[in-house]
Amino acid sequence: AQTVTQSQPEMSVQEAETVTLSCTYDTSESDYYLFWYKQPPSRQMILVIRQEAYKQQNATENRFSVNFQKAAKSFSLKISDSQLGDAAMYFCAYRSPVTGTASKLTFGTGTRLQVTL
């Protein structure tokens, strides 16, 4: 079974600065997908970014980018120019390729990000 580990329960960053959230995972699969989701105080689950394991290029979405290291099974999220609205819980998640059976998301335990003035 796949596992996802987020070793930083809490992080803090000053507004306009850059912060990196860590995520490692364990899998025996060679093809898979990785995601970062954001959960603000409203408790909505919002997709931030998606990475395909077979693509070496790191995904980028505006101020959000990832550092995907397949051999190390590491998938960190970098937030540049942090804004107050980035304050949230961030979850790393793993998904196997869709097959005829099932492909749920397996989540890490989350990192709570505080953004200070």
Added chain:
Amino acid sequence: DSGVTQTPKHLITATGQRVTLRCSPRSGDLSVYWYQQSLDQGLQFLIQYYNGEERAKGNILERFSAQQFPDLHSELNLSSLELGDSALYFCASSATVSGSPLHFGNGTRLTVT
């Protein structure tokens, strides 16, 4: 707006009771997933349905059951409720295309008193 609709938003009930949570997936999505999030915890996978059939089970209690109907909406039934069942219950849906993200509803907050 994710396109996934969950009702009700809030539910307060007593121990021993039974409740039903409802989810309508995004248009065109055949897969529905249910997750439980207890206070300040991560998301625990409960169960998945694909086009009306159960496809995967997580740590779902025997007191909990779910189904997906022909119109693809899904219901999660929680019975003999205990205080520890108080949580945020999320429904999510996804397209069948490999690697598609899950799109989450806003959740149903269940409080058992």
